[in-house]
Every structure is written in C-alpha cells, then in structure tokens.
Amino acid sequence: MHTTPESAGTERVGAFSDAVVAVIITLMVLELRAPESASLSALGSLWPTAVSYAASYLFIAIVWVNHHHLLRLIRRTTPRLIWVNFARLFAVSLVPFSTAWIARTELAAVPVAFYAGVFVCVNLAYRLFERDVFAQADEPQLCERARRMARRRSAGTLLAFAAATAIALWSPVAGFLLVCTALVLYLRPEAPGSAFRTASTD
Amino acid sequence: MHTTPESAGTERVGAFSDAVVAVIITLMVLELRAPESASLSALGSLWPTAVSYAASYLFIAIVWVNHHHLLRLIRRTTPRLIWVNFARLFAVSLVPFSTAWIARTELAAVPVAFYAGVFVCVNLAYRLFERDVFAQADEPQLCERARRMARRRSAGTLLAFAAATAIALWSPVAGFLLVCTALVLYLRPEAPGSAFRTASTD
Amino acid sequence: MHTTPESAGTERVGAFSDAVVAVIITLMVLELRAPESASLSALGSLWPTAVSYAASYLFIAIVWVNHHHLLRLIRRTTPRLIWVNFARLFAVSLVPFSTAWIARTELAAVPVAFYAGVFVCVNLAYRLFERDVFAQADEPQLCERARRMARRRSAGTLLAFAAATAIALWSPVAGFLLVCTALVLYLRPEAPGSAFRTASTD
Amino acid sequence: MHTTPESAGTERVGAFSDAVVAVIITLMVLELRAPESASLSALGSLWPTAVSYAASYLFIAIVWVNHHHLLRLIRRTTPRLIWVNFARLFAVSLVPFSTAWIARTELAAVPVAFYAGVFVCVNLAYRLFERDVFAQADEPQLCERARRMARRRSAGTLLAFAAATAIALWSPVAGFLLVCTALVLYLRPEAPGSAFRTASTD
Numbered sequence: 001m002h003t004t005p006e007s008a009g010t011e012r013v014g015a016f017s018d019a020v021v022a023v024i025i026t027l028m029v030l031e032l033r034a035p036e037s038a039s040l041s042a043l044g045s046l047w048p049t050a051v052s053y054a055a056s057y058l059f060i061a062i063v064w065v066n067h068h069h070l071l072r073l074i075r076r077t078t079p080r081l082i083w084v085n086f087a088r089l090f091a092v093s094l095v096p097f098s099t100a101w102i103a104r105t106e107l108a109a110v111p112v113a114f115y116a117g118v119f120v121c122v123n124l125a126y127r128l129f130e131r132d133v134f135a136q137a138d139e140p141q142l143c144e145r146a147r148r149m150a151r152r153r154s155a156g157t158l159l160a161f162a163a164a165t166a167i168a169l170w171s172p173v174a175g176f177l178l179v180c181t182a183l184v185l186y187l188r189p190e191a192p193g194s195a196f197r198t199a200s201t202d
Numbered sequence: 203m204h205t206t207p208e209s210a211g212t213e214r215v216g217a218f219s220d221a222v223v224a225v226i227i228t229l230m231v232l233e234l235r236a237p238e239s240a241s242l243s244a245l246g247s248l249w250p251t252a253v254s255y256a257a258s259y260l261f262i263a264i265v266w267v268n269h270h271h272l273l274r275l276i277r278r279t280t281p282r283l284i285w286v287n288f289a290r291l292f293a294v295s296l297v298p299f300s301t302a303w304i305a306r307t308e309l310a311a312v313p314v315a316f317y318a319g320v321f322v323c324v325n326l327a328y329r330l331f332e333r334d335v336f337a338q339a340d341e342p343q344l345c346e347r348a349r350r351m352a353r354r355r356s357a358g359t360l361l362a363f364a365a366a367t368a369i370a371l372w373s374p375v376a377g378f379l380l381v382c383t384a385l386v387l388y389l390r391p392e393a394p395g396s397a398f399r400t401a402s403t404d
Numbered sequence: 405m406h407t408t409p410e411s412a413g414t415e416r417v418g419a420f421s422d423a424v425v426a427v428i429i430t431l432m433v434l435e436l437r438a439p440e441s442a443s444l445s446a447l448g449s450l451w452p453t454a455v456s457y458a459a460s461y462l463f464i465a466i467v468w469v470n471h472h473h474l475l476r477l478i479r480r481t482t483p484r485l486i487w488v489n490f491a492r493l494f495a496v497s498l499v500p501f502s503t504a505w506i507a508r509t510e511l512a513a514v515p516v517a518f519y520a521g522v523f524v525c526v527n528l529a530y531r532l533f534e535r536d537v538f539a540q541a542d543e544p545q546l547c548e549r550a551r552r553m554a555r556r557r558s559a560g561t562l563l564a565f566a567a568a569t570a571i572a573l574w575s576p577v578a579g580f581l582l583v584c585t586a587l588v589l590y591l592r593p594e595a596p597g598s599a600f601r602t603a604s605t606d
Numbered sequence: 607m608h609t610t611p612e613s614a615g616t617e618r619v620g621a622f623s624d625a626v627v628a629v630i631i632t633l634m635v636l637e638l639r640a641p642e643s644a645s646l647s648a649l650g651s652l653w654p655t656a657v658s659y660a661a662s663y664l665f666i667a668i669v670w671v672n673h674h675h676l677l678r679l680i681r682r683t684t685p686r687l688i689w690v691n692f693a694r695l696f697a698v699s700l701v702p703f704s705t706a707w708i709a710r711t712e713l714a715a716v717p718v719a720f721y722a723g724v725f726v727c728v729n730l731a732y733r734l735f736e737r738d739v740f741a742q743a744d745e746p747q748l749c750e751r752a753r754r755m756a757r758r759r760s761a762g763t764l765l766a767f768a769a770a771t772a773i774a775l776w777s778p779v780a781g782f783l784l785v786c787t788a789l790v791l792y793l794r795p796e797a798p799g800s801a802f803r804t805a806s807t808d
Contacts, residue, residue: 019426022221034303038310101438108442224625236707240714423628505640512644
C-alpha cells in the first residue's frame with residue numbers, strides 16, 4: 001500500500017467515524033432493558049423498543065454503507081470535510097436519544113416527528129458530505145449519470161423523511177411506517193443504488 | 203500487502219465489526235453492578251450475573267475468533283456480504299440484553315430459552331456469512347475436507363443451541379448447561395477446528 | 405508507506421486515542437435521557453443538557469482535529485509522549501462528567517467553573533503534548549512562524565478558559581458564554597490555524 | 607509496509623484489544639455520576655470514586671503500555687495467544703466493576719481485597735501472555751537480561767498486589783495504598799523497565 005500522508009488522514013477520519021458509529025449503534029441496545037419478570041408477555045411488552053431499535057439499527061447501517069462508498073472517492077481530507085463529517089456524526093449521535101423517546105412513549109406524535117426530524121438532519125449532513133466528496137472526484141471515477149442518480153436517491157429519502165416528520169404530528173404510526181418504507185426502499189439492490197455502486201468500484 | 207481498494211474495503215468492514223463487538227462484549231459488564239453492601243455474601247449473590255456474563259463473554263470471543271478466520275478468506279467485499287455481516291452484528295447485539303434477562307431472573311425458563319434462541323440467531327447469521335465467504339475461496343486456499351468440517355462443526359453447535367432453546371422451557375438449568383457444554387466443546391483445539399485452521403493458514 | 409516499528413507505534417497510539425475519544429464523545433449523549441412525557445415542552449426542558457452537550461461535543465471535536473494535526477508531525481513514539489497522551493485522555497475523560505453536572509444543575513456557578521476548569525486541564529495537557537511533538541519536528545516540516553502561531557493560539561484559548569473558570573463563580577452564564585466564544589473563535593479557518601495547517605501539510 | 611497474513615492477524619488482535627481497553631477505561635468514568643447539588647462539597651464527597659477512578663485509569667494505562675511493548679515482539683498470532691489475550695481482557699473487564707465497588711463502599715475491607723485480587727488476575731493473565739510472546743522472540747530481539755528483568759518486574763508487582771489483597775482484609779486503606787505504590791513504582795522510567803524498552807526497540 002502506498003499511503004501518502006493525505007490518504008493516511010482519510011483512513012484516520014474513516015476509522016474515527018467508524019468507532020463513533022460503532023459506539024452509537026451499540027448504545028441504542030442499552031435502551032432494550034431486560035424486564036424484571038421472566039414471562040413471555042414481559043418480553044412482548046417491549047415491542048415499541050424492539051421495533052424502534054431495529055429501525056434505527058437499519059438506518060445507521062445504511063448510513064455506514066453509504067459513507068463507506070463515499071470514503072473511497074475522497075482524495076484529500078480537507079478541514080472542511082472533517083467538520084462536515086463531525087456535523088454528520090453529531091446528527092447520528094442524536095439517533096439513540098430519539099429512538100429511546102419513541103420507544104418510551106410507544107410511538108407518540110411529537111417523539112415520532114422528532115425521530116423523523118433527526119433522520120432529516122442526518123440526511124442533510126450526509127448530502128453536504130456527498131457534495132464535497134463529489135467535487136473532488138474525477139469524471140472517470142464517477143460518471144455524471146452515477147452522480148445524478150446518487151443525488152436523486154438521497155434527495156428522495158430526504159423528502160420521505162421530511163414528509164414523515166409532518167405526517168407524524170397527525171398520525172405517528174403512519175409517519176413511522178413512512179420512515180420504515182424509505183429505509184427498505186434504500187436496501188433495494190437494483191436501480192440508482194447499483195448504478196452508483198458500479199460507478200464507484202469500476 | 204498490496205492493498206487494492208477491495209482489500210481496503212475488507213479491512214474496514216473487519217475493523218468496524220471489531221469495534222461493534224468490542225463495545226458489545228464490554229457493555230455486558232455494565233450489568234455486573236457493584237453491590238451497595240461491602241460483604242462477601244453481597245458479592246456471592248451476584249453469581250447468576252457472573253456466570254451468565256462469563257458464558258456470554260466466551261460465546262462472543264468464539265464468534266470473534268471464527269470471524270477472524272473467515273475474514274482472511276474474503277476476496278471481495280460484496281454489498282451482500284456487508285449486509286449479512288450487519289445481520290450477524292444485530293444478532294450479537296442482542297446478547298447483552300438476553301444475558302441481563304437470565305441474570306435478573308436467575309435463570310428462569312423463558313429467559314434461558316430466549317438466551318439460547320439468540321445464540322441460534324447468531325449461529326444462523328454466521329452460517330450465512332460462512333457460506334458466502336466459502337463461495338469466494340478457491341480450492342488451494344480451502345480444501346473440500348476443511349469446508350465440510352467447518353460446516354459440520356457450525357451445524358453441530360446450531361443443533362445444540364436449538365435443543366437448548368427447547369429444553370430450557372422445561373428445565374432452564376439443563377438448557378443453560380447444554381449451551382455451556384457446546385461452548386466448551388467449541389474450544390477443543392483438535393478435531394474439525396484445527397483442520398479448518400490449518401487449511402486457512404497454509 | 406514504509407512502516408517502521410516506530411511509525412507502527414505512532415499509528416497504534418493514534419488509533420487507541422481515537423477509540424477512547426470516540427467512546428467519550430458518544431457517552432455524553434447518554435446524559436440526554438429521553439423524557440417520559442411525549443410533549444414538545446418536555447423536549448424543551450432539556451435545553452441545559454442539549455446546549456452543554458453541543459458545547460462539549462464541539463470542544464472534543466476541536467481537540468481531535470488539533471491532535472490529528474500533531475500526530476502527523478510525530479517521528480518517534482517515546483514513553484514520555486505516550487504518558488503525556490494518557491494524561492491528556494484522562495482530562496478529556498472528565499468532560500462527560502462535568503457536562504452532566506452543568507446540565508443537571510442548569511448552569512450553576514460551581515459546576516460551570518469546574519467545567520471550564522476541566523477545559524483548562526485538557527488544554528494544559530495538550531500544550532505539553534504539543535511541546536513534545538514540536539521538539540521532534542524539523543525546520544522544513546514546521547517553520548518557526550507556524551510553531552509560534554500554534555503556541556500563541558493554544559495560549560489564547562488557555563487564557564480564555566482560565567478566565568471563564570474565575571468568571572463562572574460570579575456569573576455562570578457569562579463564564580459559559582466565554583467558553584463557547586473561545587470554541588467558536590477556534591473554528592475560524594483563517595489566521596493562526598491555517599498557517600499551522602499549511603505548514604504541516606506542505 | 608509488507609504485511610504478511612500473519613502480521614495482519616497480529617494487527618487485528620492488537621486493534622481489537624485496544625478497542626476493548628478503550629471502552630473499559632472510558633466506562634469507568636460513568637461511575638463518576640454528576641451530583642444533583644451544585645456545591646463544592648457535593649463534588650468533594652465524590653473523593654472515593656475519584657481516587658479509585660484515577661488509580662484504575664493508571665493501572666489500565668500501564669497494562670496498555672506493557673501490552674504495546676509485547677505486541678511488537680509477536681511473530682505469529684497462534685490460537686493459544688488469542689485465547690490468553692481474551693482471558694487477559696476478561697480480567698481487565700472486571701476492573702470497572704471492582705472500582706465501582708470500592709468507590710460505593712468508600713474503601714471497605716472486602717471490596718478493596720477483591721479490587722487487589724482483580725489486579726492479581728490481570729497480572730497473572732499478563733504473565734501468561736508475556737511468557738508465550740517471549741517464547742516466540744529470538745535472542746537478538748530480546749536479550750536474556752531484558753527477559754529476566756521484565757519477568758522479575760511483573761513478578762514484583764504480582765507479589766505487591768497479592769500482598770495488598772491479604773492486607774486489605776485487615777486494613778483496606780493500607781491495602782489500597784500498597785496497590786497505588788506498586789503502580790507508581792511501575793512508572794519509574796529507569797531500572798528494569800527501561801532495560802526492557804531498550805531491548806525491544808533496538
């Protein structure tokens with residue numbers, strides 16, 4: 001490996017982000033407190049916590065995978081990029097808090113709206129990060145079509161999360177389902193995602 | 203090491219998994235809450251927590267060691283492999299919760315069955331991961347006999363954990379002892395394990 | 405990269421520090437406990453926690469960025485450097501505690517003075533670390549002007565934090581605002597900071 | 607860097623250990639709970655927690671530094687070495703629990719004896735690890751005199767911790783002071799320590 005000081009910087013930023021995300025994704029499980037009672041129904045009554053933990057885990061995993069692809073395109077770790085990344089991690093660090101809130105209140109209106117709002121912030125920070133990375137990447141590394149598709153994709157989820165924030169105030173369950181749907185759509189291997197992936201590993 | 207972008211990807215997936223596992227294995231110890239009283243008997247009354255912590259620690263260590271061997275065989279980090287790995291980590295992340303539950307209820311029936319059930323899930327996710335990695339590895343790297351033995355071995359522990367899940371509902375102590383026996387058998391240096399190890403480091 | 409045993413040592417010290425800082429920056433968010441009530445006002449009542457969490461996050465991020473620049477200049481990991489770094493991490497590890505204290509007491513006098521005092525300790529440890537690293541760096545790597553500016557800069561924030569410690573005892577809000585101002589000034593991309601940055605990446 | 611698969615294994619074992627130790631050293635600070643009251647005396651009443659946190663932090667830092675030196679001598683990561691390392695980490699993972707216990711009981715007899723006992727266990731596991739690593743290292747890398755001194759040194763602290771365990775049952779404060787003295791002696795830069803260090807970096 002020919003590691004220039006610059007790429008060493010990128011590696012360290014990546015490793016630090018990974019450590020922060022690893023702690024965040026694991027801290028959420030602390031909210032899954034073992035019940036005092038040994039019955040199945042005691043376990044069953046944890047469903048709001050379990051569902052919201054699973055959704056947040058999935059969200060953070062998606063964020064990690066996307067970040068993973070972007071990091072490969074980084075050429076130089078600029079101070080700006082480092083700060084945008086810290087802003088992104090700050091938004092992600094609010095996920096365990098908002099997850100705990102919707103779990104405790106069993107998907108109440110304001111908490112679910114706040115939960116979707118945190119997803120909007122993570123997405124906004126991610127888009128800033130994406131824009132800065134794309135500005136560094138050259139044509140052969142990332143064709144115009146792939147860029148457009150990646151941007152459209154993150155714009156799509158941004159809209160879905162923003163809509164979920166508003167909808168949750170009227171119907172929290174509908175807002176939460178919209179968040180989950182957007183996450184599952186994000187997992188589809190074909191379509192924009194694969195185009196981006198192909199472009200980045202060519 | 204000539205680090206292609208692909209192997210860099212494998213390293214990052216390995217490093218991220220390690221960070222998550224490191225946090226999980228350490229969070230469990232938080233359940234070992236220091237007693238208010240300063241007597242030996244106060245320490246002694248923690249035995250259900252201590253025993254279940256030790257068993258879970260051993261289990262996660264075994265999972266790490268096996269994962270460690272598999273990672274060496276990975277040639278390309280495919281999106282599928284990354285997602286199977288996230289599923290595996292999700293299952294592992296439930297270990298502190300289930301450990302806390304059996305500790306609090308002093309090895310009650312439903313909690314021990316759930317505990318063994320989480321081990322079944324971790325094992326299933328591990329087998330998926332193993333299958334995908336084996337599909338990438340070539341003949342000289344991993345001979346047919348080593349593959350068969352590794353598969354048989356993980357099938358054996360899977361069966362033991364599944365049996366423990368069922369048995370725990372009638373006799374939680376017997377179920378827990380079956381889990382512990384399967385873990386200790388897994389540590390035996392000879393037999394299938396060593397064959398696999400030899401094959402992977404040749 | 406030609407990794408000599410020495411540079412491997414530097415990398416490991418850097419990676420360990422990053423892991424500790426990643427855990428610390430994330431543990432602070434545990435203090436942001438989800439309210440039991442689902443109302444907006446319940447969220448609003450968390451403002452002292454939220455503000456202090458944001459300030460501490462920003463502080464630890466700044467510490468990380470500066471440390472990141474210094475690590476690039478290290479030639480040899482001496483035992484002394486390792487111990488100064490452990491002292492630095494010890495001071496940083498007190499940040500979540502002091503953050504929790506100002507949050508719980510809603511910015512009371514003694515807690516804010518203690519909070520600013522912890523920042524003074526982190527800064528003092530950082531200056532020790534900086535001095536040792538600068539003593540290793542050669543002229544072409546780091547010109548005299550850049551050194552002087554970096555030193556002046558950290559002396560400036562040290563003074564601001566020390567002043568905030570004293571002021572907080574009379575007016576905690578003024579002390580806290582002084583801390584925040586020093587942090588924001590630290591973020592300015594131009595001036596001393598950029599000079600240092602330029603020198604270190606030339 | 608020419609990274610053979612074997613050295614890659616050593617790096618991963620080192621990185622995983624570091625992550626576990628980083629989490630453990632940071633979790634201890636969670637026991638330093640911010641007081642509800644904003645007075646100086648409320649802070650002062652935390653002294654047993656603060657002192658025991660500082661001692662445990664110092665101990666884990668010493669363990670890390672020694673481990674850091676040993677890792678450089680490892681040639682091959684054997685399964686046995688990995689398991690001895692897991693045993694070592696298990697012993698270290700009990701430090702936050704025992705630290706919390708002596709803090710809560712304000713240095714009572716049984717807790718301090720247990721605390722020193724955990725240090726004995728960490729030391730025993732460390733000596734096993736050291737023996738296995740020394741068995742791999744060649745003469746030019748590590749001369750007989752350095753080995754003897756390193757062994758004598760860890761035997762000395764082992765004895766001190768064992769004595770502290772017994773003494774604590776009669777006088778917990780004397781036991782705790784013996785632990786602290788042994789730690790501070792370990793920090794002395796000259797004598798056995800430096801000889802070992804010189805040998806390992808030659």
